Amino acid sequence: MSSTAMKPVSSRKDSPDLFVRWQRHGDEAAREALLRQYTPLARGLARRYGRSSEPFEDLLQVAMLGLLKALDRYDAARGHAFASFAVPTILGEMRRYFRDSGWAVHVPRGAQERALKVRDAQERLANQQGRAPTVHQLAEYLEIDLEDVVDALQAIQAYETLSLDAPRPRADGEVVAYGDTVGEEDDRYELVELDATITAVLGHIAPRERAILRMRFVDDLTQTQIAERVGISQMQVSRLLRRSLEQLRAMTSAAAS
Amino acid sequence: MADTANVILTLPSRPENVLVVRQALTGLAEGLGLDPVDTNDLNTAVTEACNNVVLHAYPGPQPAGEEPGQDEPLEVEVTVLAQEIAVVVRDRGTGMRPSERLEEEEQHGMGLAVIAALTREVEFADVAGGGTEVRMRFARAKPGRPLEVETDAAGAANGADAALAQLPGSVQLQLAPGALARAVLPRTLCALAARAYFTVDRISDVQLIAAAIAENAPSSVDGTHLGVGVNVEPRALALRIGPLHSGRGESVLSAAVDGLAPVVKRLTDLKRITPLGDGESLELALVDRR
Numbered sequence: 001m002s003s004t005a006m007k008p009v010s011s012r013k014d015s016p017d018l019f020v021r022w023q024r025h026g027d028e029a030a031r032e033a034l035l036r037q038y039t040p041l042a043r044g045l046a047r048r049y050g051r052s053s054e055p056f057e058d059l060l061q062v063a064m065l066g067l068l069k070a071l072d073r074y075d076a077a078r079g080h081a082f083a084s085f086a087v088p089t090i091l092g093e094m095r096r097y098f099r100d101s102g103w104a105v106h107v108p109r110g111a112q113e114r115a116l117k118v119r120d121a122q123e124r125l126a127n128q129q130g131r132a133p134t135v136h137q138l139a140e141y142l143e144i145d146l147e148d149v150v151d152a153l154q155a156i157q158a159y160e161t162l163s164l165d166a167p168r169p170r171a172d173g174e175v176v177a178y179g180d181t182v183g184e185e186d187d188r189y190e191l192v193e194l195d196a197t198i199t200a201v202l203g204h205i206a207p208r209e210r211a212i213l214r215m216r217f218v219d220d221l222t223q224t225q226i227a228e229r230v231g232i233s234q235m236q237v238s239r240l241l242r243r244s245l246e247q248l249r250a251m252t253s254a255a256a257s
Numbered sequence: 258m259a260d261t262a263n264v265i266l267t268l269p270s271r272p273e274n275v276l277v278v279r280q281a282l283t284g285l286a287e288g289l290g291l292d293p294v295d296t297n298d299l300n301t302a303v304t305e306a307c308n309n310v311v312l313h314a315y316p317g318p319q320p321a322g323e324e325p326g327q328d329e330p331l332e333v334e335v336t337v338l339a340q341e342i343a344v345v346v347r348d349r350g351t352g353m354r355p356s357e358r359l360e361e362e363e364q365h366g367m368g369l370a371v372i373a374a375l376t377r378e379v380e381f382a383d384v385a386g387g388g389t390e391v392r393m394r395f396a397r398a399k400p401g402r403p404l405e406v407e408t409d410a411a412g413a414a415n416g417a418d419a420a421l422a423q424l425p426g427s428v429q430l431q432l433a434p435g436a437l438a439r440a441v442l443p444r445t446l447c448a449l450a451a452r453a454y455f456t457v458d459r460i461s462d463v464q465l466i467a468a469a470i471a472e473n474a475p476s477s478v479d480g481t482h483l484g485v486g487v488n489v490e491p492r493a494l495a496l497r498i499g500p501l502h503s504g505r506g507e508s509v510l511s512a513a514v515d516g517l518a519p520v521v522k523r524l525t526d527l528k529r530i531t532p533l534g535d536g537e538s539l540e541l542a543l544v545d546r547r
Binding site for chain 2: 087
């Protein structure tokens with residue numbers, strides 16, 4: 001219980017006289033100087049605390065507001081470094097902002113926008129290179145963190161709001177309604193490796209989803225290959241697969257009992 | 258302490274692994290239905306503590322081009338209590354002395370201020386045998402149920418400790434109760450697959466596999482920690498899960514729909530079930546061939 005793993009915030013850059021000039025004499029120039037000096041602190045905190053959430057610029061505004069409050073309220077006479085006073089003040093401002101803006105209830109706007117960007121970039125890169133991109137490629141392409149891409153992939157899986165039935169352009173550029181692309185071909189497929197129960201259950205799965213299930217698990221195509229054949233995005237294939245598997249699981253367990 | 262932690266994550270102390278910790282925590286927070294502002298506090302503070310280990314706990318950065326493999330550990334333990342989440346971040350470094358740490362950049366000190374501002378309580382301690390740990394306690398805005406960890410009569414049993422010795426992997430995850438896998442495993446494996454340069458196609462497969470494991474291997478055979486060891490290579494993940502009840506390995510392999518679409522069997526490149534203690538372990542390898 002003895003060692004301290006991290007050093008206290010440095011006070012070496014503090015400028016007590018600037019605080020005196022601003023707080024006691026209302027010297028705007030002193031406040032400007034302090035603001036300039038500590039903007040990196042506010043920026044650093046906004047980046048650390050606000051990742052994957054609101055658009056960064058919005059959050060930086062909130063952090064700056066916190067910094068202004070800290071400049072007013074800091075008491076240099078107490079002997080604490082300004083930063084150790086300012087950090088909780090600025091973080092407190094950002095937390096209050098999150099709570100007030102309903103961030104706790106809704107998927108943050110920034111994360112939503114990012115998920116859409118990732119989804120689009122995924123399709124664009126897949127078209128360019130003929131196979132799905134890696135997370136690193138997406139991060140580089142979009143100039144965002146690896147983790148933002150990982151979060152976006154999770155979010156895309158989770159969003160129920162993305163329309164599966166929205167018309168998608170095919171590789172040849174023609175726009176086809178999604179359901180039209182699969183159904184007709186479906187009858188030609190032979191159901192293999194399925195026992196009678198499963199076959200019966202499969203009858204309740206929409207034809208397009210049945211076809212996708214089969215392409216993935218019987219024909220062993222990759223999701224990108226399926227996406228090309230069907231004329232939808234790989235992400236949609238992924239979500240459809242998951243949805244049909246869940247449906248199948250529910251039905252088979254119902255059939256079993 | 259480790260025996261009563263709900264999530265124990267041990268991984269090489271490298272900057273890219275902080276992402277894995279964050280994803281595991283985010284998954285746990287989602288599974289617990291934690292308030293999103295609390296989740297953000299938790300993630301931010303734990304990131305600072307992990308960065309502190311990654312950047313400062315072990316002497317000298319690894320020379321460029323040198324084979325990894327001798328990486329020192331970064332350990333994270335999470336315990337879920339009714340009113341609090343307790344997190345310990347630990348290194349096993351011989352450690353930089355505080356005076357040396359004082360020489361470090363200013364940014365470093367800000368980490369401490371951030372942790373202090375976001376936690377209910379934080380303390381630093383020496384670890385027996387060398388190393389330091391940061392113990393953090395986070396308030397939960399909405400109290401929840403604590404997650405109990407079973408221990409044997411000796412009170413110190415941890416089946417997964419022994420099991421993990423036989424489930425080697427550069428990344429080791431222990432979960433108790435094992436049902437936490439549902440929350441923690443998908444994001445953790447997804448982050449590891451991303452690190453292994455998997456394409457998003459294959460990452461979707463990993464998500465399906467993680468879900469299949471979580472559904473079908475919900476507890477360890479001795480009722481304590483379920484262990485998962487993962488080796489990460491470029492475009493390849495090797496997983497070992499155990500100790501499972503006998504037969505569970507096979508249910509994972511044929512999961513998703515009974516009889517049809519054995520997702521895991523089809524989507525993995527190698528699968529092996531081997532006896533482990535009173536039960537068995539399941540080994541899976543996933544390769545991204547592009």
